[in-house]
Amino acid sequence: MxxxxxxxxxxxxxxxxxxxxxxxxxxxxxxxxxxxxxxxxxxxxxxxxxxxxxxxxxxxxxxxxxxxxxxxxxxxxxxxxxxxxxxxxxxxxxxxxxxxxxxxxxxxxxxxxxxxxxxxxxxxxxxxxxxxxxxxxxxxxxxxxxDERLSVRTSHPVWVIRALRRALDDEGRAGELLDLLVADNDSPGVTMTALPGLATVPEESEPTSFSPYGFRAPAGDPGRLVAASNGALRVQDEGSQLAALALSEVDTVRSGERWLDLCAGPGGKTALLAARVLQAREAGTPVDLEANEVSSTRAGLVRRSLEPIPFEVVVSEEDGRERAGADAYDRILVDAPCTGLGALRRRPESRWRKSPQDVAPLADLQRELLSAAVTGLRPGGVVAYVTCSPHLVETRDVVAAVLDQHRDKLDELDARDVLRRVSRSTLDLASPTGGGGRAQLWPHRHGTDAMSITLLRRRS
Ligand SMILES: C[S@@+](CC[C@H](N)C(=O)[O-])C[C@H]1O[C@@H](n2cnc3c(N)ncnc32)[C@H](O)[C@@H]1O
CATH class of the missing domain: 1.10.940.10 (NusB-like)
Structure with missing residues (x-):
């Protein structure tokens, strides 16, 4: 033997x-x-x-x-x-x-x-x-x-089941809870992005349903495709692609815009934003992109992620609450640290690691990051607030607090409209029962991670 x-x-x-x-x-x-x-x-x-x-x-x-x-x-x-x-x-x-x-x-x-x-x-x-x-x-x-019975049947902690039910209920769709819990236990297919302007979706592969740059990884090791394309083809959840595109496509790009990715590590969305910036530049519209990541190890991953991009993206290593400055940027992505309850399919151990006690401190940080980003916007500028969690305390409540804090300065845009415009096929996005423009993606409905996407514009 x-x-x-x-x-x-x-x-x-x-x-x-x-x-x-x-x-x-x-x-x-x-x-x-x-x-x-x-x-x-x-x-x-x-x-x-x-x-x-x-x-x-x-x-x-x-x-x-x-x-x-x-x-x-x-x-x-x-x-x-x-x-x-x-x-x-x-x-x-x-x-x-x-x-x-x-x-x-x-x-x-x-x-x-x-x-x-x-x-x-x-x-x-x-x-x-x-x-x-x-x-x-x-x-x-x-x-x-x-709820304990559902926890036994679907292998989710009870507190997670309750948070997911509340999030679905906020769309009037609590009846979808079991579908969601079942989808969390499926092994997700690997989806990839072809960075626009740098690669095209390989002919033999199947495009994903919504992102214009997404496709399903062919059988075998996707790493080979990534290496052969020098990173212009890369593994990325379709929901993450849509989150980055919500910001890049919210408005027509104007000359001289400055964009910032405030919480960039490991840099998947930064690379997609950078590819769109490259396309704008090639069309004669100069745009600048900067990235920031508080952890220097993860800032290194952002730099690696940007290797296929043929222009320099400065990557700073500061606390995003300080970094955004004031009146400086036209578009800011705040892809905030979160509980990750929207990506349970991908990180099978994560549901057992998080606890309800993690939520409040994360929500505090999320609020501070989003508020700093609002201050960092130029008049007319837009911030995209994104979490890979549908937990209402991290999504709806953070947005409500920041809208309240910057009451005279901000308008919420209809992120669902922007995503429908970007998407290559019909996107079933439910409206929150309490109103607002937040878009919530779901594994069971869209086959993506449960990304929450909010767009806020600073008044001119
Ligand atoms: C959800 S991840 C971002 C994922 C990234 N946008 C992507 O698509 O690859 C959140 C990131 O925020 C970083 N972060 C945490 N606290 C931060 C802070 N105070 N300022 C800036 N970044 C922070 C984390 O290190 C983490 O890399």
């Missing part, structure tokens, strides 16, 4: 890194797969086991609690990860049950000690006796409220 780690071992080591060292699966897993020299089939299995287990963790923990007759939190963390992986194989994959149990027992023997072996064996054999629907029903019976 070869001594190389198996797909299950790679998945287990990644889960341990995520749970023990706060690592990100999307960063750890590719390196672990490469180091283990997994075949493409085993790499696919390791990826499915890792992401699937992390996404379904809430459901699997509830099943383990019933089967083991003790709370999942009381199980030793490495043993719990072995059980989660085993349950995922038993209830959500075609892995033969005996292989799922035997491989889990072998993992327990090598990683958790002899005492864990009997426990893992007993719990997984028990779970293997019934199917997923039966176990999930049993776990739901143990829940104490409707």
């Amino acid at each position: 070869s001594g190389a780690p198996s797909a299950r071992r790679v998945a287990f080591d990644t889960l341990r890194a995520v749970h023990d060292a706060d690592a990100y699966a999307n960063l750890v897993l590719p390196t672990a797969i490469a180091r283990a020299r997994l075949s493409p089939a085993d790499a696919a299995l390791a990826t499915e086991l890792t992401y699937g287990t992390l996404r379904q963790q809430g459901t699997w923990d509830a099943v383990i609690a019933v089967a083991a007759n003790r709370p999942a939190e009381s199980v030793d963390p490495p043993v719990l990860d072995i059980l989660r992986l085993g349950v995922h194989q038993l209830l959500a994959t075609r892995v033969p049950p005996h292989a799922a149990v035997n491989e889990s027992v072998a993992l327990a023997r090598s990683s958790a000690g002899e005492r864990a072996v009997g426990f893992v064996n007993a719990v997984l054999r028990r779970i293997g006796e019934a199917d997923a629907a039966t176990w999930i029903s049993r776990a739901e019976e143990a829940a104490r409220s409707d």
